[in-house]
Amino acid sequence: MRHRVAGKRLGRTTSHKKAMLRNMVTSLFEHERIVTTTPKAKELRRVADKMITLAKRGDLHARRQALSYIRDKNIVAKLFDEIKDSYMDRNGGYTRIIRTGNRTGDAAPMAIIELVNYQEDNEN
Numbered sequence: 001m002r003h004r005v006a007g008k009r010l011g012r013t014t015s016h017k018k019a020m021l022r023n024m025v026t027s028l029f030e031h032e033r034i035v036t037t038t039p040k041a042k043e044l045r046r047v048a049d050k051m052i053t054l055a056k057r058g059d060l061h062a063r064r065q066a067l068s069y070i071r072d073k074n075i076v077a078k079l080f081d082e083i084k085d086s087y088m089d090r091n092g093g094y095t096r097i098i099r100t101g102n103r104t105g106d107a108a109p110m111a112i113i114e115l116v117n118y119q120e121d122n123e124n
Contacts, residue, residue, distance in 0.1 A: 033114035041113040055084035086117045
């Protein structure tokens with residue numbers, strides 16, 4: 001029984017789900033915007049907001065806690081040096097989920113999850 005176990009299963013084992021969320025949060029902080037299914041985006045939002053809260057704390061212990069979840073040192077450095085500065089005056093709500101309709105192959109509900117301060121480059 002799953003009494004008091006937070007979060008959705010997403011049709012995966014615990015280890016698979018944890019690995020998937022680690023990869024997704026790393027990609028989100030690297031690109032600042034990713035496309036995924038809506039249930040995955042909702043679970044990713046929980047993890048990403050916790051990582052930004054750790055970055056806002058900014059001490060060594062918080063950095064090590066973030067490194068235990070996000071295994072890429074460059075992404076953690078970007079999170080603690082660049083991303084946290086734009087969210088210091090914000091109390092939560094660091095990500096935005098934009099629903100984009102259904103995927104053509106299996107009709108899964110799709111969404112874009114992005115950081116709230118994401119700016120699209122219009123160089124092209």
